[in-house]
Amino acid sequence: MKLITLNTWAGLLYKPLEKFVKANSKDVDIFCFQEVFSGAVNPRKVRGPVVADLYQKLRKILPDFLSFYAPTEENDEGLAMFINPKLNVCGYGGIFVYGSPNSMIGDDYTTMSSNVQYVEISSNKKLYTIVNFHGLWTGGGKEDTEKRILLSQRLKRFLNNAEGDKVLCGDFNLDINTKSLEILEKGMRNLVKENNVTSTRSHHYKKDVKFADYILVSKNIEVKEFKVLQNVVSDHLPLFLSFS
Numbered sequence: 001m002k003l004i005t006l007n008t009w010a011g012l013l014y015k016p017l018e019k020f021v022k023a024n025s026k027d028v029d030i031f032c033f034q035e036v037f038s039g040a041v042n043p044r045k046v047r048g049p050v051v052a053d054l055y056q057k058l059r060k061i062l063p064d065f066l067s068f069y070a071p072t073e074e075n076d077e078g079l080a081m082f083i084n085p086k087l088n089v090c091g092y093g094g095i096f097v098y099g100s101p102n103s104m105i106g107d108d109y110t111t112m113s114s115n116v117q118y119v120e121i122s123s124n125k126k127l128y129t130i131v132n133f134h135g136l137w138t139g140g141g142k143e144d145t146e147k148r149i150l151l152s153q154r155l156k157r158f159l160n161n162a163e164g165d166k167v168l169c170g171d172f173n174l175d176i177n178t179k180s181l182e183i184l185e186k187g188m189r190n191l192v193k194e195n196n197v198t199s200t201r202s203h204h205y206k207k208d209v210k211f212a213d214y215i216l217v218s219k220n221i222e223v224k225e226f227k228v229l230q231n232v233v234s235d236h237l238p239l240f241l242s243f244s
Contacts, residue, residue: 001029001030001087001121001123001128001242001243001244002027002028002029002030002240002241002242003028003029003030003031003032003130003167003169003215003240003241003242003243004024004028004030004031004032004229004238004239004240004241005031005032005033005034005132005169005170005213005215005238005239005241006031006032006033006034006213006233006234006236006237006238006239007033007034007035007134007170007171007212007213007234007235007236008033008034008035008036008054008233008234009035009204009234009235009236010035010036010037010050010051010054010077011036011037011050011051011054011057012049012050012051012234012235013204013232013233013234014051014054014057016231016232016233017233017234018057018061020231020233020238021058021061021062022061025061025062025065028084028240029083029084029086029087030081030082030083030084030087030119030130031062031065031080031081031082032079032080032081032130032132032169032170033058033079033080033081033082033132034079034132034133034134034170034171035077035134035171036054036055036058036069036077036078036079036080037050037051037052037053037054037055037076037077037078038053038054038055038056038069038071038075038076038077038078038080039052039053039055039056039075055067055069055078055080058080058082062082064084064085065082065083065084065085066082066083066084066085066089067080067081067082067083068080068081068082068083068092068117068119070094070115070116070117070132071101072101072112072113072114072115072134073101073102073103073104073112074101074102076104077112078115079094079115079116079117079132079133079134079170080132081117081119081130081132083119083121087121087123088121088122088123089119089120089121090120090121090122090127091119091120091163092117092118092119092120093117093118094115094116094117094118095115095116095158096113096114096115097114097115097116097133097151097154097155097158098113098114098136098147098150098151098154099112099113099114100113101113101115109137109139110137110138110139112136112137113136114133114134114135114136114151115134116131116132116133116155116158117131117132118130118131118132118162120163120164123244124244126164126165127163127164127165128164128165128166128167128221129162129163129164129165129166129167130166130167130169131158131159131162131166131167131168131169131170132169132170133155133168133169133170133171133172134170134171134173135148135151135170135171135172135173135174136148136151136173137173138173141175141209142173142174142175142178142209142211142212143175143178144178144179144180148173148174148178148180149179149180149183151180152179152180152181152183152184153183155168155184156183156184156186159184159188160187165217165218165220165221166188166216166217166218166221167215167216167217167218167221167241167243168184168188168214168215168216168217169213169214169215169216169239169241170213170214171212171213171236172184172212172213172214173212174211174212174214175209175211176192176193176211181214184216185216187218187219188216188217188218188219189216189217189218189219189221189223190214190216191214191215191216191217191223191226191239191241192211192213192214192215192228192239194226195226195227197211197228198210199211199228199237200212200213200214200228200236200237200239201235201236201237202232202233202234202235202236202237203232204232204234204235205235205236212236213236213237213239214239215239215241217241217243221243221244222243222244223241223242223243224242224243224244225240225241225242226239226240226241226242227239227240228240
């Protein structure tokens with residue numbers, strides 16, 4: 001299977017994003033997107049010119065894919081997964097790992113909660129749980145906070161109870177040497193660390209910390225290829241994984 005994860009930056013670079021997704025739809029089986037607006041009725045002016053119907057546009061770009069949306073804020077932002085129908089999806093769900101739905105106060109992103117969505121896929125007599133995750137944004141850096149550590153503990157419990165081999169991917173909003181990330185790494189392989197990646201951000205991101213995005217896999221997963229793609233379609237770079 002082949003997977004791409006990407007924080008879309010709310011579609012601020014929509015035309016390059018559209019071209020990128022179309023080009024990769026021929027070979028990629030699973031797309032995991034973060035910061036996806038779906039029919040946003042109030043797409044927060046603080047974000048600038050977001051694509052308020054990005055999920056609907058992605059569905060048109062990937063018409064043959066199974067599509068799943070997990071809102072963090074109703075009529076606003078959430079997570080999106082697109083699965084090639086040739087894969088046997090035998091389960092889907094989502095949970096909040098910190099806070100609750102629709103927790104954001106006004107335009108204050110620091111009050112937004114954090115959720116995950118997941119699919120269970122049966123392939124070659126093996127079961128996989130693919131988890132799409134967007135971590136808490138604090139308004140500061142990517143270092144540990146009490147909220148982030150609590151979130152990681154809850155997410156780890158979920159992973160421990162998930163079926164089969166696991167892939168956890170997304171924008172964790174965590175620096176590479178945090179306790180919060182270490183909690184999630186237990187029993188998993190951090191492919192960003194293993195491959196000595198130096199940045200998961202494009203030139204549109206001006207701050208010093210160049211890590212936010214990760215793919216973690218359980219030990220039984222065979223990693224055939226992992227790379228940080230250099231396509232500039234967001235202030236994040238896409239991560240690519242081929243596995244079995």
